Amino acid sequence: MMNARKRTTVIAATCLAISMAASVLLLRHIDEIRPKATIEDALYINSPQMVKRASVGFNGLMACIYWTRTVQYFGHRHFDRAHTYNELAPLLEITTTLDPNLIPAYEFGASFLAPKPPGGAGEPARAIHLMEYGIEHNPDNWRLYYDLGFVYYTELKDYRNAAEVFERGSKVPNAHPFMKIMAAQMATHAGDFTTARMLWTATYESSRESNIRQNAVEHLRALRVDEDVTNLQALVTEFGEHTGRLPAGMWELVVAEQLRGTPVDPDGNQYQLSADGQVLVQNPDDFPFITRGTPPGYIPAPPKFHTKS
Amino acid sequence: MSPRIVHIAANTFREAVRDRVLYNLIAFALLLSGAAIFVGQISIDIERLVVINLGLTAVSLFGVVIAIFIGIGLVSKEIEKRTLYTVLSRPVRRWEFIVGKFFGLAGTLVVNTFFMAIGVFGALLYVAHKFSKPDALILVALYFIVLEFLIICSLALLFSSFSSPLLSAVFAFSLFVIGSFADDLRGFASLAHGMTRWLATAAAYLVPNFSALNVISAVAHQQPLTSQLILNNTLYALFYTTVALSGAVLIFERRNLK
Numbered sequence: 001m002m003n004a005r006k007r008t009t010v011i012a013a014t015c016l017a018i019s020m021a022a023s024v025l026l027l028r029h030i031d032e033i034r035p036k037a038t039i040e041d042a043l044y045i046n047s048p049q050m051v052k053r054a055s056v057g058f059n060g061l062m063a064c065i066y067w068t069r070t071v072q073y074f075g076h077r078h079f080d081r082a083h084t085y086n087e088l089a090p091l092l093e094i095t096t097t098l099d100p101n102l103i104p105a106y107e108f109g110a111s112f113l114a115p116k117p118p119g120g121a122g123e124p125a126r127a128i129h130l131m132e133y134g135i136e137h138n139p140d141n142w143r144l145y146y147d148l149g150f151v152y153y154t155e156l157k158d159y160r161n162a163a164e165v166f167e168r169g170s171k172v173p174n175a176h177p178f179m180k181i182m183a184a185q186m187a188t189h190a191g192d193f194t195t196a197r198m199l200w201t202a203t204y205e206s207s208r209e210s211n212i213r214q215n216a217v218e219h220l221r222a223l224r225v226d227e228d229v230t231n232l233q234a235l236v237t238e239f240g241e242h243t244g245r246l247p248a249g250m251w252e253l254v255v256a257e258q259l260r261g262t263p264v265d266p267d268g269n270q271y272q273l274s275a276d277g278q279v280l281v282q283n284p285d286d287f288p289f290i291t292r293g294t295p296p297g298y299i300p301a302p303p304k305f306h307t308k309s
Numbered sequence: 310m311s312p313r314i315v316h317i318a319a320n321t322f323r324e325a326v327r328d329r330v331l332y333n334l335i336a337f338a339l340l341l342s343g344a345a346i347f348v349g350q351i352s353i354d355i356e357r358l359v360v361i362n363l364g365l366t367a368v369s370l371f372g373v374v375i376a377i378f379i380g381i382g383l384v385s386k387e388i389e390k391r392t393l394y395t396v397l398s399r400p401v402r403r404w405e406f407i408v409g410k411f412f413g414l415a416g417t418l419v420v421n422t423f424f425m426a427i428g429v430f431g432a433l434l435y436v437a438h439k440f441s442k443p444d445a446l447i448l449v450a451l452y453f454i455v456l457e458f459l460i461i462c463s464l465a466l467l468f469s470s471f472s473s474p475l476l477s478a479v480f481a482f483s484l485f486v487i488g489s490f491a492d493d494l495r496g497f498a499s500l501a502h503g504m505t506r507w508l509a510t511a512a513a514y515l516v517p518n519f520s521a522l523n524v525i526s527a528v529a530h531q532q533p534l535t536s537q538l539i540l541n542n543t544l545y546a547l548f549y550t551t552v553a554l555s556g557a558v559l560i561f562e563r564r565n566l567k
Contacts, residue, residue, distance in 0.1 A: 057489040057519065058369075060362040060526035068352035101530045104354035209354055 046090055048097030055098065063099030070095055070105070074112045078119075085121035088112060092130055096137075103141060104209075106134035110147050111215070114155045119288075124155040142179060143206070145169025149182065150199065162186045178202045193227045221266045222289035225281055228263060229293035232271060232279040235259075246277040313401050314409040321413020322420075325379055330417060333371050334424050340367055345432040356436040361447060361529040364429035369454045369525075371425070372418050373485055376458050379417070380465025381477035383410045388566065397566075404558040411466055411554055418458045426451050443531035449539060450528040456546035457522045461485060463553035464517070470561040484516060491518035517549055 045051050055062035070091040077085050092109040095102060112120055113127035131148035138144060145165050152162035163186035170179035182202070185195045197220065204216035235257050239247050247253040250262055250273045262270045269282040271293070281293040325331075341364055348359045384407075387393035396406060426448075433444065464484055468477035487494070491513055498509035522542055524534055 053490070053493075056486060057523045058362075058366045058525065060358070060529050061366045063526075064348075064352070064355050064359045064362050067355055068348065071352050099526060101526070101532075102355070102358070108353055211353060 045094075048094045051094050052098055059098045063095050063102050063105075066091060066095040066098060067102060067105050070109070070112075081118040083117040085112075085117070085123075088121045089123060089126045089130075096130065096133060100133070100137035103134070103138065103143070106131055106138075106144055107147055107209075107212070110151055111212075114151045116155075124151055127151050127155070140172055140174075142169045142172040142175035145172065146176075146179065146182075146202075146206075149186075150203075153186065153199065159186050176202070176206055178206075193223060193230075196223055218287075219289050222287050222291075224266050225287050225290045226292045228265065228271065229279045229281070229290075232263060233292075236273070236277050236279065240277070247273060249273055311405060313405050314412065317396070317401070317406060317409025318412035318416060321383065321410050322416045325414070325417040328379075330375055330379065331421060331424075333375065334421065334428075337367055337371060337425055338428055341428050341432045342435075345435050357433065358529050360429070360432045360436050362525060364425070364432060365447070365450050365454065365525040365528070368422055368425045368429065368451065369457065369523075372422060372454065372458050373461055375421065376414065376418060376461040377465050377478055377481045377485070380414055380462050381469045381474045381481065383414065383466060384469040384561065385474050385477075393566065403562050407466060407470065407558050407561055408554065411462055414462045414466075415459055418462065419455060422451060422455055422458070441531075443533075446528045446531065446534060449534050450524050452539075453522040453524055453542055456542060457519055459546055459550045460488075460517045460519075460553070463550040463557065467553045467557040467560070470557040470564065485519065488517040488519040489523070490520070491516055492520045518545070522546070 045054070051062065051066070052059055070088065073087055073091060074085065077088075092105060092113070095105045096109075099105075110127040110131050113130065114120055114122075114124045116122045128148065128151055131144060131151065134144045135141075135148065145168055149162045149165035149169065152158045152165060163183050166179050166183035166186060169175055170183055172179075178198070182199065185198060200216045200219045200223065204213050204220070207213055207216070232253070235253055236247060239253060239256055243256075247256065250271060253259070253273065254262055264270050265281055265287070267283070267286055272280045272282060274280055274295070278295075279293055280295055281287060281290065284290060284294045284298055341360070344363050345356070345360055348356055352359070384393075387396070393406075397403065429447065429451075430440075430444075433447075434440065461481065465477060465481045468480045472480065494509060494513040494516070498506055498513050501509050524538075527534065
């Protein structure tokens with residue numbers, strides 16, 4: 001026979017287990033029926049100064065919490081292919097006010113803010129503001145100048161300002177030597193594929209952060225595709241001017257232009273020629289940052305990252 | 310130091326250990342190891358910063374809570390249990406009782422901080438795989454945290470010497486919060502005029518300045534700390550602690566214990 005004490009223990013333990021399981025299941029159900037926006041988009045305190053005061057001197061820890069929140073926010077929105085990132089800039093502003101020396105918040109923050117949706121928030125002006133704030137508080141960090149120049153170059157095609165920022169950064173003690181080269185390159189060959197390749201290669205080589213390196217690899221792959229497609233498209237035009245018609249296929253272009261075999265993309269897949277003479281990539285989803293070689297009306301899939309070029 | 314103070318301090322330490330105060334180390338270890346493992350997966354490039362910021366913040370907050378909640382009961386509990394009368398009936402002066410209690414509580418916090426520091430360095434080694442020279446600055450931040458504890462212990466004892474435990478807790482915690490904003494208070498004083506300016510300036514210098522002792526962010530970013538700052542903070546903490554302890558002794562000496 002079970003004595004009274006044991007019986008109470010068994011009943012209490014059973015109640016505990018059942019109630020715990022029930023509360024977990026209920027919470028999961030509640031999460032399903034709650035509107036998602038109310039869970040993700042709420043930023044209860046918008047004022048960076050207010051958050052700083054509320055942290056009672058523990059700003060560093062609070063900045064880490066806000067930075068993690070920023071990354072989670074961006075990650076969720078990016079994964080959902082969202083076209084609005086309303087809370088991104090305020091989150092970054094709070095993070096960097098709490099800890100103006102938190103370098104990852106500037107480096108990644110600018111690359112979250114600047115690119116057009118769905119790749120980013122499409123707010124290059126706020127990215128520039130963020131980077132300038134970062135430079136103001138960390139004037140000896142040449143990478144911040146580099147990232148700012150990069151925003152001017154890639155998102156705004158503002159080569160004059162990009163050159164000026166690279167020049168400023170090149171004067172920082174221990175700045176990477178390519179900052180000076182970038183400044184000169186911006187002034188003379190800003191729109192070239194060579195310049196873009198130099199920038200992304202420099203990004204790849206100068207960063208230890210795997211996400212930044214992966215992003216650079218994807219851009220380098222995309223640049224090669226863009227350059228190949230541009231060159232092949234020029235050959236198609238040239239063929240048309242000589243023969244008065246479009247080539248019947250890529251094979252005819254190869255023969256006519258005496259190319260060394262059918263051109264292939266970085267993955268080894270052959271470029272294709274559409275009926276209306278457009279050079280196309282076989283699998284555009286494998287090159288998330290290409291600007292050329294996609295079929296009309298193409299909607300890009302979420303980026304897939306490759307580890308080597 | 311008189312052997313009577315040492316005995317009282319040792320008993321206070323023993324009592325704190327018996328009260329399972331050091332159990333907070335388990336919560337601290339769980340918090341830190343959890344952060345070290347999970348932050349790398351949910352954030353970018355801040356694993357080291359989180360371990361240092363979270364570790365030192367936890368050391369500070371856990372210690373402040375212990376200092377306040379044990380400190381406020383040091384005198385009142387002895388009166389309530391009537392053990393104070395047994396102590397004071399022996400050749401023990403009232404000031405020796407207060408000072409002994411202070412050293413006992415401070416010793417408890419130093420031991421607690423020592424174990425937590427081992428946890429912080431362990432977690433740092435886990436995320437960074439090696440120590441670098443600037444990591445030694447963490448020791449300075451820990452030292453400043455201990456100085457902060459000394460001030461809070463003495464304040465808790467001061468309030469405990471004339472007030473009820475609940476009110477003492479409220480006073481001590483309020484001073485901790487106000488002291489964290491001491492720099493802002495000084496900034497406010499500089500903006501004010503006339504009497505307000507005078508009062509705000511007086512208040513800014515009267516409350517303990519904990520913001521000067523908080524170098525967690527600077528240490529996390531490996532920013533150097535001058536020996537001048539270390540020396541000045543040490544002297545400031547010692548003087549302020551002496552002020553609060555002297556106040557506690559003065560009040561307790563005149564307190565009617567009948």
